[in-house]
Amino acid sequence: MSNDKTVKLLLIEDDEDDYTLALDYLNEMLEFDFEITWLSDFDEIIHTLEQTTFDLCLLDHHLGAYTGLSVLKAAKEMGNSTSFIMLTGLADEVLDKQALELGAEDFLVKSEINSVRFIRAIRYALSRKELTNERLERLRVEADNRAKDRFLAHLSHELRTPLTSIMGYTDLLLSRKELDNIKPELTIINNNSLHLLNLLNDVLDLSKIKANTLSLSKEWLSLNSFLVDLQSLFQMAARKKNLCFSITARGPLPDKIYNDTTRMRQVLTNFIYNAIKFTDEGSIKVELELKHTQLHVYIKDTGIGIPPENLKRIFKPFEQVQNTTTKTNEGAGLGLAISSALIELLGGGLTVESALGQGSLFSFYVDILNEHTSPSEIQLVPLNLRQAPSEVEQMPLPQLGGHVLVVEDIPEIRFLISDLIEKTGVTVTAVNNGKQAVDTLSLNQHIDLAFMDLHMPQMDGHEAIVAIRKQGIEIPVVALTAAAQKGNKETLKALGFNDCLTKPIDVAKLNATLTYHLGSQNQDEHSETFKKSHNSSAKRILLVEDDNDARELMTLLLSSLDANVCSAHNIESSLNVYADQAPFDLVLLDLTLPDGSGFDAVTKIQALNPHQDIVIVSGSDPDPQKLATANIDKVLLKPVSLPDLQALIESL
Template sequence: MTKESVSEVNVLLIEDDEDDYILTLDYLQSIPNFKFNLVWQSQYHQALEALESNGFDLCLLDYQLGPQTGLSVLKEARARQVHTPIIMLTGQSDEVLDNEALKAGAEDFVLKSEISSARFIRSIRYALARKELERERLERLRVESDSRAKDRFLAHLSHELRTPLTSILGYTNLLLSREELQNVKPELSIINNNSEHLLNLLNDVLDLSKLNENRLQLNKQSTCLNSFLSDLYSLFKMAAAKKGLSFSIEAKTPLPQDVKVDKTRLKQVLINIIYNAIKFTSSGFVKVEITLQADAKLEFKVIDTGIGIPCEKLKRIFKPFEQVQNVTTRTDEGAGLGLAISSALIKLMGGELAVESTLGEGSEFGFSIDLGAIDEMTLAPLMLDKTQNATDNSLPSDLQGHILIVEDISEIQMLLRTLIGQTGATAEIAGDGIEALAMLKDNPDKYDLVFMDLHMPRMDGRDTIVALRERGIDLPVVALTAAAQKGTKEELMALGFSDMMSKPVNVSELGEYLAHYLSDELATSSDDVAQTTGTLRFLVVEDDADTRNLLKLLLNSLQVNVVTAECAQTCWQYFVGPERFDTILLDIGLPDKSGLTLAREIKAQDPNQHIVIASGFDPEPEKLAESQVDDVLLKPITLVDLKEIKEKLV
């Protein structure tokens, strides 16, 4: 029979009768499975000082404490932010006193005659359990706060790093395209390759964070499999040839001509695996085998004759920051994130990345993705185009149109203007949203397309697009951002943007946008522009001006009419006024009053008023229930959150 574990509990006894102290101590020492470390205080002020230290797991508080009462101790303890659970002790039963003690914050109210009873033990266990739950809640809030801080840091890091990388990569590509600079192209290629490596490392860190937080989403689209695999072949054939390796992509079965996949993420996975295979293979071959299985799954195998992986490391290679080689001796670059990200991406696609390896002989990585419905009539042998370049960075050269570039960084202004000029189109520059508004207001029909950065001084991209749409200017506007995350594109399009392009600017992607929006077939419709005339009416109460404006923009995009207030007093003036609101969105931390308190006061006046609390942390359920709040939104509030609130009201 195993001995039960003993729980050590630090107890503060506030009691002015020495006999009761001795009786309480004796009984506590007799309770099995507990070791109570009892500290006795009999004076009011010393007791409060001891409580304020928050160094106790439990407090037993006598109701009669000289000239003071236990109720006054309770109230003062709560005022001093004491979190220790307190059980009130009294010599006689009093229902009124019992209710007052519980209302003042006591966990329980126990008669001294019940100290030796099972009820007292249950009361102690309950109070200790509540303390443990409170500790877990606070720890969870701390972790969530750390996570939000990390998200903010990563978003800032992404923006700060992608902006200079845009200039470095963009201008290097421009210089590489000039025939007169043949003599310095080796040096330019080194700059370009290292810049792309920095960008890949940044993308790896951000992707891993998004995957861990479940914020990365797949963007499936119809993809020509032959072209996709031809790109992959062209990308690696030279790298393999430089090491004297044979590189091939083979199909073991006929393949569908078009598949619906996230080609960017699938390519990312295959590049990571093939890159590793070539990196760790010094002789022999690297080959990719593709098989269409009977259950409509497409199986990929990457096989190499490289150094292999030791058995003890096979289980660790899909963990972040793990390397096959020792970090102090290896000669190949990388952060050890590629396989971890690839494994997570394949799980997101519904598959699993597996590996088999023999040390000194080679490795085989394999995975399958579900293609869904397949038209068997389109199955055909794989025909690689082995002459095409790895990536087509050429721009269309026969475009016509006039473009406005709204961007505050001069290097990116020049880069975009130069690239656009190579297509035959022309471009002008606006340094911020205010300048862009003036230019578009004076000549609304002069421009065919706008590229607009989101982060600019004076007036940012979000405010500018809303102002443009309110003025009835409905030409296509593509947002430029270095901090794209899950849901960003949807929110931007809801505000009025036509599309989104990520920084650093990819030349091929820029060409696609230009060809699409400057084509003769493209016709924009004012029906696609979100209007702000809706039937629902929201009162948004938020003291932070940026958050208040953003919430208004997002709600306007959902065709919701919005009235804003910056404090509880202004909110109350609107509430008691003639206007009626379908919901009141209250920030929990207003400058002049708690949002929960304000919600309780509003509900007391009108129990049917719908109220949503916006908070940066999970409010306590008891306080939410007391305030009769209908919904809670955790910050940062997204367009999806607001859409759900609107649908509930509708």
């Protein structure tokens, strides 16, 4: 229906007296406002029903050469959802049955038009129409939600995979001392990548909260260490704005609390980050207090404040109060909405006090005990934030051995590549062109790997690789090219190159290539050498990842942790590697692969070894039911960091 009382009604009647009579009784139904369309010509009726759906149609059975049944049949075939009530001069059980079978809501004799039955039939038909519309709308919303969930899961995977490479390689570059002069720029890249990741996480969390699928993982955590990390995180951010930042306690605090560490950190980070963002001078103070079995937290700032009329809005998704107070801050407007919902899930409550220009006070509480712990068991200690937070381990350069030939005609690039390679401990011989490369490799059988430019005088890289392979020289040769066109790598491999790097040279990819060819001796093509040379005390890991950049990065990260890594890009190749080089201490398995789901690979690997330790790597949270069925209890969510992998290897 158009609104609560308006009803679009089609009256199909070829007798004007019957039309006038029906119109009189319809007008007596004051609870409805009927918008009536009167038609009697069959072709015009069919054309109108093709163009319009009505709330109700009163349909006369006799229409000249046609019948009302013909109209019902046509409406049914065209999928028109109008509700029909058939009207006829005499009662007829056969006609009644036929009308109902063709979708009519009711069948009335015209003499009943002036009766209560006529009014009741209209009311029931409209009620059923409304219920049907509500059901269809509910189904549509449910379908939209399922489509949205599928889209968010796909979006998560597609965004997390490139973020893995962006953040991982930036971390690697930040760890290199020779790049100190560009670390401010690298830090900007890293910070913006983290911001993008946080926005992605916020959107996904909000979706889970709305769908009631967000689960908590509660554990005992050291409150003091937790607060030390928070202080370290935000002191620098506050200092950049010349703000005072402090964390204090109103008395002793529990040594440990039972809660979800990740979600607690997320809530406090959102509140403190907002306080710093909207404060230009003064201070941000975080105070904690124990009340019975609840931890109360207060975050007070001297910032711009919030107008009273906007206090309720700030906890709604995508609402930003700065639209009415300042245009200088950015964000998706999700942080406070998510924090509010998380605090409820954590068993607590939230309040806010604020006035425009006078700062804000956010306060919340959470439960700190599980059902098996009594308040008398809580050990209280004074807050001590002087201890140094644990430092993030800097990843070292790969330490390799071997002899590499660099073939490059431009002196500056030749020197740069040689210098980068030598820093890994590798011996380098450099030549100017392809002819010198062929001659050097013909005389020196102790070179383990070559990097060769494609465009050089005398003999270019294409000619040189053909000449090298004709002599039976099988060492790995990596092409250096400024061209990154699709299919270029396949063409180079057909000529005899093993791999290619695109200019300008990505230092992390160069190190990954060195590690792949020299650290593990090219596991896919030289497995026997790998088996003889690998460190027997190191963990052996099979990495299955279809994204080339992510696979190279994770190989480099795992190798830096003294792991021996074999890699594969799909299920078929992973099974071949597994059959050839097992046993493995661990299989790291991407969930989305070109030839099937990671769960398919789990089934096939477990068929070869039921006790194999397998960890799923995914861009979105896998289905818990599928994890349970596959007997998988470990998941790494992309982007995967060095600390993630280190903790994983240490747990083996």
